[in-house]
Amino acid sequence: MTRVLLVEDNAQNRYLITFLLNASKFSVLSAEDGAEGLALAASGDFDLVLLDIQLPGMDGYEVARALRQNARLDGIPIVAVTSYAMTGDRERVLAAGCEGYIEKPIDPETFVAQVRAFLPEKGGA
Amino acid sequence: MAGIVQDITDRKRAEEAVRRLADDLRRQAAELERRVAERTAELSEARDRAEGADRLKSAFLATMSHELRTPLNSIIGFTGVLLQGLAGPLNDEQRKQLGMVRASGQHLLELINDVLDISKIEAGQLELAQARFDPAAAARRAADTVAAQAAEKGLEIECETEHGLPELVGDRRRVEQVLINLLANAVKFTDQGRVGLDVRATPEGVAFVVSDTGIGIPAEAHDQLFQPFRQLDSGLARAHEGTGLGLAICKRLVDRMGGTIGFESAPGVGSTFRVDLPLTPPSLTETP
Ligand SMILES: Nc1ncnc2c1ncn2[C@@H]1O[C@H](COP(=O)(O)OP(=O)(O)O)[C@@H](O)[C@H]1O
Ligand SMILES: [Mg+2]
Numbered sequence: 001m002t003r004v005l006l007v008e009d010n011a012q013n014r015y016l017i018t019f020l021l022n023a024s025k026f027s028v029l030s031a032e033d034g035a036e037g038l039a040l041a042a043s044g045d046f047d048l049v050l051l052d053i054q055l056p057g058m059d060g061y062e063v064a065r066a067l068r069q070n071a072r073l074d075g076i077p078i079v080a081v082t083s084y085a086m087t088g089d090r091e092r093v094l095a096a097g098c099e100g101y102i103e104k105p106i107d108p109e110t111f112v113a114q115v116r117a118f119l120p121e122k123g124g125a
Numbered sequence: 126m127a128g129i130v131q132d133i134t135d136r137k138r139a140e141e142a143v144r145r146l147a148d149d150l151r152r153q154a155a156e157l158e159r160r161v162a163e164r165t166a167e168l169s170e171a172r173d174r175a176e177g178a179d180r181l182k183s184a185f186l187a188t189m190s191h192e193l194r195t196p197l198n199s200i201i202g203f204t205g206v207l208l209q210g211l212a213g214p215l216n217d218e219q220r221k222q223l224g225m226v227r228a229s230g231q232h233l234l235e236l237i238n239d240v241l242d243i244s245k246i247e248a249g250q251l252e253l254a255q256a257r258f259d260p261a262a263a264a265r266r267a268a269d270t271v272a273a274q275a276a277e278k279g280l281e282i283e284c285e286t287e288h289g290l291p292e293l294v295g296d297r298r299r300v301e302q303v304l305i306n307l308l309a310n311a312v313k314f315t316d317q318g319r320v321g322l323d324v325r326a327t328p329e330g331v332a333f334v335v336s337d338t339g340i341g342i343p344a345e346a347h348d349q350l351f352q353p354f355r356q357l358d359s360g361l362a363r364a365h366e367g368t369g370l371g372l373a374i375c376k377r378l379v380d381r382m383g384g385t386i387g388f389e390s391a392p393g394v395g396s397t398f399r400v401d402l403p404l405t406p407p408s409l410t411e412t413p
Contacts, residue, residue, distance in 0.1 A: 012199040016206065023211045105198035108205030
């Protein structure tokens with residue numbers, strides 16, 4: 001089973017993303033902010049991290065950089081979830097250590113396929 | 126003797142006059158300096174206030190776009206989940222009504238996006254991406270976006286792209302936004318005939334031409350169409366929906382990209398909108 005760490009401050013978005021991933025047999029652990037996300041990452045094993053960029057307190061870029069310091073996550077893709085409205089974010093997202101990003105608002109019909117595209121070939125869900 | 130005394134008093138008087146003049150000048154210079162300092166302080170205060178207002182405006186816009194879009198995205202997202210049957214099977218009536226909720230949500234999101242876009246552009250807050258993209262693919266994507274609306278009216282969008290168009294550097298999403306607006310208008314104001322989108326290379330970059338066989342635009346209206354909220358058919362009983370922001374946004378986006386937008390139209394015959402963009406291939410400005 002593919003294990004996903006989700007960091008997203010909006011409760012409904014968290015529910016929506018978790019629901020969609022669960023429906024495709026992914027397991028999801030979610031955090032409301034960067035600090036909680038870092039704590040979960042330090043104690044659990046994950047195959048992929050989904051990271052909202054507009055977070056209260058520590059923003060998504062900082063969280064990504066901090067996650068990249070964690071050896072447990074070596075080789076684990078971090079995927080930013082961000083709105084196109086945020087300009088220049090592609091470079092910033094990559095510079096912070098993310099694999100890439102999925103645009104908000106998420107499309108329920110394609111979201112899981114977009115997430116899968118970031119997973120290494122063999123695994124799948 | 127008397128002559129010398131006279132000379133000395135004259136000179137003294139002259140020296141006295143010079144000193145008074147110098148004192149006067151110094152005082153005036155000091156006064157001027159003080160006034161300049163005062164005005165400078167006033168000006169910089171005014172500038173700070175203006176910059177503060179600008180910052181406030183852009184912060185407000187950013188907050189509004191986040192606050193308005195977040196709940197709507199939630200509505201559209203959960204409706205999508207339900208419509209896919211992921212939360213359980215739906216009967217036909219439920220599917221039909223949820224489909225209406227989603228369509229209204231999407232329509233409202235488009236309106237909000239338009240209003241926010243025009244405010245952002247007017248506030249000088251619009252930033253354009255610089256990345257390589259394929260103009261032919263952008264045109265096809267725009268045509269696909271409007272295809273369903275066209276099909277509902279029994280129209281097809283004929284998309285013709287010149288062979289071997291080079292990749293260009295620019296803001297793909299904003300280029301598509303312009304084309305979608307023009308195509309949506311063409312479909313909206315055409316009941317029969319054809320809607321076409323042509324893409325071709327020009328010496329300066331690329332040209333997109335959107336043509337239709339619709340109701341056309343009377344000559345006296347030509348000057349106003351690119352202004353916000355201008356619609357030829359206004360009033361509550363009007364036949365077409367829309368905010369009148371589409372062409373205003375197109376014009377401003379094209380301006381910002383350094384391009385031009387214009388049209389030719391004959392009432393009852395049709396309209397042809399043309400967008401010229403001075404976008405160049407990535408050879409010089411290399412971006413991934
Ligand atoms: N292709 C077209 N054919 C006829 N009229 C058009 C066309 N495109 C635009 N117009 C006229 O210009 C007006 C402004 O267009 P636009 O700014 O896109 O606003 P909206 O589509 O929301 O009305 C339209 O309401 C319509 O009167
Ligand atoms: Mg329009």
